[in-house]
Amino acid sequence: MPDLAGAAVRRLRDVLDRIGDALAGCRLDDLLAAQPALAAALDEVGRTGLGGLDARAVAAEVAQARDALGRCVRLGGSLDEAARLVLAARGYTRGYDRAGREHGTPAVAATVDARV
DSSP, X not given: OHHHHHHHHHHHHHHXXXXXXXXXXXXXXXXXXXXXXXXXXXXXXXXXXXXXXXXXHHHHHHHHHHHHHHHHHHHHHHHHHHHHHHHHHTTOOOEEOTTOOEXXXXXXXXXXXXXX
């Protein structure tokens, strides 16, 4: 059983690493392609379960998966902030929160005073 649990967590970490790489490289297609693999890896960890195992048997894999998840969270937050700043610089200030609710103020029309 420890081998099954360790392998399941390892697959989860591998998917999280791919997601982190996709976020770091701003590769939306790779990010979207990883979604089914993430769902399958999470399902496998849930079915395999870690209860009743010697914690040391899978501790290293769980720690690495946790680190990979933390990387995804940091990269996702950075990418979200960068997109928000780019859109704000272009006059778009509306956005959505994680629950899908719209927030912000209406977009402001940008004007340029150009003199030749």
